[in-house]
Amino acid sequence: MKNYVLKTKRLGLRNWTDDDLIPFAEMCADPEVMRHFPKILTRQESDALVGRLQKHFNEYGFCYFAVDVLSSNEFVGFTGLAHQTWESEYTPCVDIGWRLKRSAWGKGYATEAAAACLDVAFQKFEIREVLAFATDTNHPSIHVMEKIGMQNMGTVQHPKIAGDPRFKHCVVYSYRNQED
Template structure:
């Protein structure tokens, strides 16, 4: 196992880094959990997870940001991702930079999503000099919307997500945003 972890930045309890091969099985396990993926059209396979991680590695090389692999500093435990990613699906607010998170179920309700998202906003605004960061979630995902509010984002509107039009439960999404102050 590769235990060399070069953190791009840290928060009080979390380390944010680019992805490693060793992360693939752990992230695949998270992506196959039906509770974690409740607000997505389906769980993801190991191969889909591998593709996602490769895309994130490539995006980091090009942009200096991605949905970062996240570890708990105290225990060195990998818990999922929190970070920034480019979005370019067809809408009136894309292309844009999105903030998102997906954590293993046994690391929920510890404040990690909020703490990590605040650290990512700080990185995006102070280090990358981004002007605006958005977040989207299906309107039924109250917990993600609560995180968006806690990190200071403002609701912009509801919209039908073009990639979820065939999914009656997930189609209606919320758009939140925050600008660099």
């Protein structure tokens, strides 16, 4: 029985386990999945990312959660919330992010998981504003931001893409707690 922090109609969101390391490394080594990032990740880099997400979960009770499809128990990637501390006019902040393996695209999973994460951000974790960042090229990701009701705030230079000629800047979207 998996320990889900939240469930949607089709998905379970949870902390990471060692069983996720291999499938996550496979996703992060897929150039198509990593197309809008500086590079694909090595096994060591993807394991280190899982370690950071587990640490974040233990500290705050949330992270970019591991996502399973409930009907098949299959791990398909991550969607969730994370504190961001890199330097810019928009940080520090909590952002929402998603990365799914290719076979899980086009099913509405990212939008379904992200909408549930926004709900818990406000209701359970008492976060007042959630931001989202994507390179200007990443139309599938920007589409998710718009579908969950986020507003375009402008652009920012993310240090990770600095000097990469493929990307001009990152776009920034925001969602504020409506009760504020």
